[in-house]
Amino acid sequence: MSIDATLSKPITLDTPVQRGETKITEIQVRKPNAGELRGVQLVPLMNMDVxxxxxxxxxxxxxxxxxxxxxxxxxxxxxxxxxxxxxxxLPKAARPAESPTE
Structure with missing residues (x-):
């Protein structure tokens, strides 16, 4: 089974997101493309600006x-x-060795 390098491992939320009757307890993050970053400055994003x-x-x-x-x-x-x-x-060379997004 190959790992999709464009998706993070599932992240279990400490506090589930309630959507109507559904509780979302796990989220994955997709690798953003340039279009998904439109309107966002990269330096604040890299600094995890809220x-x-x-x-x-x-x-x-x-x-x-x-x-x-x-x-x-x-x-x-x-x-x-x-x-x-x-x-x-981050470029692949700059990622930690055990990065979940590798």
Whole structure:
């Protein structure tokens, strides 16, 4: 079985996202393409700026999170997802050896 290098490992949320009757407990992050980064400055995104993450995460999460869900997200979960986004932006040579996005 091959690992999809464009998807992170599933991330278990500390605080599930409630969407109607459904609780989302696990999220994956897709590798963003240039179009999904439109309107976002990369340096703030690399610094895990909350506003930049709130813009990008709805575009690159599986299942797709809605903007209001990202805004209400537990801070620890936002950091987990943001870490995955940043890892995808690093060149392969700069990624940690055990990066989940390798």
């Amino acid at each position: 506003t930049a993450l709130q813009t990008v995460l709805p575009r690159v999460t599986v299942p797709p999170l809605l903007a209001p869900e990202v805004q209400r997200m537990d801070a620890a979960d936002l950091v987990q997802l943001g870490t995955e986004v940043v890892a995808f932006l």
